[in-house]
Amino acid sequence: MIYGKKLLKIYKILLKEFGPQYWWPADSPFEVMIGAVLTQNTNWLNASRAIDNLKRKDLIRPHKIAVISKSKLISAIRPSGFYNQKAAYLKGFSRHVIDRYSGDLRKMSRVKTGILRNELLAINGLGPETVDSILLYALDKPVFVIDAYTRRIFGRHGVKIKDSDYPGWQNLFELHLPRDAKLFNEYHALIVKLAKERCRKKPDCQGCPLKGMSL
């Protein structure tokens, strides 16, 4: 069976098992972008605490984050960990959104995806996973998000990517699945759900809906 068929089959199995995940939980696209930075190497509970703090202070706006003092920003995002660097990242990103798009994400969204992706990758603190999360979950662009879970799970099911290279993994999904933001959105969310619900709680793979499957 070719990759595309198997990848779709796995998607359908996961969707049936777990149902739609309704990602990304946020009130606005800018909140998704902030959350993508805050959740870097941090569990979502801690990232969401940081976001709640920002919300209470009405800071989920590019202009607010750009001008607030570093120490105040840090005190708000502290629960997400790595707060010194994340504060700098958020300020740099917000500054870019203001300078390049006048703080208007609709303008940002009009930029061709490949161009925008490279532009965002040039911002300090925004690596491939963070940028792709922003493109997919904040701007609804059809890019597939690769994370540690994706590599671990699909690696375990027989996928071999040279050097565990990000573009290599991304191509596996983007070239073998319909280029559909809705599909990519749900698929990545389901992979995270599987990793947390099954791989972590049942390392012996008992009850895993993908048990025995290989690509």
Added chain:
DNA sequence: GACCAGGCACATC
């Protein structure tokens, strides 16, 4: 108390 969590930048070899 060890280990992990929806990474990334930077130094060093």
Added chain:
DNA sequence: GATGTGCATGGT
């Protein structure tokens, strides 16, 4: 170009 290390909180 590959590999190692610092960043830091809160849950299990």
